[in-house]
Amino acid sequence: MAAGPDPSQTGPRSRNGGRSSARSTKLSRDVIVNAALNFLDREGWDALTINALANHLGTKGPSLYNHVHSLEDLRRTVRMRVIGDIIEMLNTVGQGRTRDDAVMVMAGAYRSYAHHHPGRYSAFTRMPFGDDDPEYTAATKDAAAPVIAVLASFGLEGEQAFYAALEFWSAMHGFVLLEMTGVMDDVDTDAVFSDMVLRLTAGLEHRR
Known part of the structure; x- marks a missing residue:
């Protein structure tokens, strides 16, 4: 099946070809969950970790713990x-x-x-x-x-x-x-x- 383009995967990319970070985005639970959804489609379920998502958002893992209790909490919410x-x-x-x-x-x-x-x-x-x-x-x-x-x-x-x-x-x-x-x-x-x-x-x- 020739699927059409996915709007959620057409965001800007950094100069080195990687995903652009969201350093200017203020973190919240909704922001983190939405980022996790987009991350899933790009990297897959098994790649979803707190540190990997934090890197995707341009921040550090501990910052996410202010909004999600654990990786299991994040995955369940997703x-x-x-x-x-x-x-x-x-x-x-x-x-x-x-x-x-x-x-x-x-x-x-x-x-x-x-x-x-x-x-x-x-x-x-x-x-x-x-x-x-x-x-x-x-x-x-x-x-x-x-x-x-x-x-x-x-x-x-x-x-x-x-x-x-x-x-x-x-x-x-x-x-x-x-x-x-x-x-x-x-x-x-x-x-x-x-x-x-x-x-x-x-x-x-x-x-x-």
């Missing part, structure tokens, strides 16, 4: 933010749409998000922190809400809708992973993706 952004995106593109039209548009938006924000997508699909974080567990379940809402237009509710939403996420995630790892470089991925989503919607007709 993941919660990503989940919220994905929910908002799916709700927005699905608004006023139903059935096949809604599913196709939401599937395309999900795929586009993964390609334009690979680091954030990696954060979204990482294993959860554990059962000791009920807020995060609830947020991950809420991510299925936009899809479940659309499934109501197929006459699916309750447990049927929940399982159908899981199938949708499984298909989207599997396709995106294969596409991003280059497995399908010699395939017309747009055509395959459209066909897959159409088959999913056709299957929804028979679940009632």
